[in-house]
Amino acid sequence: MTATRIDGKAIAGELRAKIAVEAEKLINETKVVPGLAVIIVGEDPASQVYVASKGRAANECNFHSVQHTLAVDTSEEALLSLVDELNNDIAIHGILVQLPLPDHIDESKVLNLIRPDKDVDGFHPINVGLLTAGERDKAMVPCTPAGSLILTKRVLGDLSGKTAVVVGRSNIVGKPMAALLLAESCTVTIAHSRTKDLPAVVRGADIVVAAVGRPQMVKGDWIKEGACVIDVGINRIPAPERGEGKTRLVGDVDYDSAVERAGFITPVPGGVGPMTIALLMANTLTAARRTAGLDDLDYASLLG
Numbered sequence: 340m341t342a343t344r345i346d347g348k349a350i351a352g353e354l355r356a357k358i359a360v361e362a363e364k365l366i367n368e369t370k371v372v373p374g375l376a377v378i379i380v381g382e383d384p385a386s387q388v389y390v391a392s393k394g395r396a397a398n399e400c401n402f403h404s405v406q407h408t409l410a411v412d413t414s415e416e417a418l419l420s421l422v423d424e425l426n427n428d429i430a431i432h433g434i435l436v437q438l439p440l441p442d443h444i445d446e447s448k449v450l451n452l453i454r455p456d457k458d459v460d461g462f463h464p465i466n467v468g469l470l471t472a473g474e475r476d477k478a479m480v481p482c483t484p485a486g487s488l489i490l491t492k493r494v495l496g497d498l499s500g501k502t503a504v505v506v507g508r509s510n511i512v513g514k515p516m517a518a519l520l521l522a523e524s525c526t527v528t529i530a531h532s533r534t535k536d537l538p539a540v541v542r543g544a545d546i547v548v549a550a551v552g553r554p555q556m557v558k559g560d561w562i563k564e565g566a567c568v569i570d571v572g573i574n575r576i577p578a579p580e581r582g583e584g585k586t587r588l589v590g591d592v593d594y595d596s597a598v599e600r601a602g603f604i605t606p607v608p609g610g611v612g613p614m615t616i617a618l619l620m621a622n623t624l625t626a627a628r629r630t631a632g633l634d635d636l637d638y639a640s641l642l643g
């Protein structure tokens with residue numbers, strides 16, 4: 340079988356267009372303009388690329404968008420005081436502190452200071468708690484898992500009773516992804532570096548989410564015929580075939596072999612990555628709507 344490719348880039352584009360319309364309506368009806376603040380510490384080129392695309396998406400969605408670029412030697416105290424200022428800024432509904440932070444800054448101290456209702460990454464312990472306690476509707480849900488779930492439901496529909504294996508146990512992807520799949524009534528396994536016979540575990544899955552950060556680690560012969568494969572990995576590897584010193588992006592899944600077994604598969608690039616950015620816009624709109632006392636939108640059904 341050859342898998343159907345899930346076009347995350349196109350679906351993310353549709354979603355941003357719907358969000359732009361909804362933002363316009365919100366602005367006209369309530370005068371609330373969704374505001375997103377992105378903080379980046381240091382000048383890592385890869386981070387700069389992501390932050391720039393977040394800013395572009397925010398503009399396209401009719402949001403108010405600000406970026407704070409701080410020097411790499413910025414003190415923890417200065418970063419905390421900027422977060423505090425943004426917490427109290429009524430024009431800002433969403434705050435994102437780009438990770439990773441430099442070693443001299445305590446990441447959890449910074450993330451825990453962000454007001455939970457402005458925490459569009461969904462990393463604050465209050466939001467983690469709401470999601471795992473089954474109160475997803477009150478939480479801010481992390482963008483990459485939320486985007487991955489939309490892609491999965493779009494191709495499979497109802498997920499109830501399906502077996503899902505999440506490879507990777509990070510706080511930003513693996514754990515919240517597992518919580519979302521559980522809330523959809525999947526039978527969920529979280530696999531990780533100590534899992535015994537990982538290929539056998541993955542072979543049992545109707546849904547495979549690969550989020551380990553190891554290029555092309557999940558092989559085609561691990562995939563059950565017809566499974567839905569969601570590749571969260573973004574790895575830059577050398578590509579000498581493109582010329583001296585060139586690189587290319589690959590996922591955590593060995594696409595060429597997996598595409599021969601899966602029913603559906605996300606490519607890298609053009610799969611989960613663009614959905615992450617679209618869901619950041621969705622979370623910012625949600626945060627703004629909540630301040631106006633409005634109900635949350637269902638972004639999956641907004642896509643139709």
Ligand SMILES: Nc1nc(=O)c2c([nH]1)NC[C@@H]1CN(c3ccc(C(=O)N[C@@H](CCC(=O)O)C(=O)O)cc3)C=[N+]21
Pocket residue numbers: 388389435436437438439460482573588607608609610611612613614615616
């Ligand atoms: N607080 C925080 N929140 C984040 O959400 C966050 C973060 N820190 N730190 C860095 C990672 C990485 N990340 C990506 C988002 C989109 C693409 C994306 O759109 N990728 C394109 C390709 C981009 C390229 O060519 O490099 C794609 O997959 O098609 C990639 C990576 C968000 N992150």
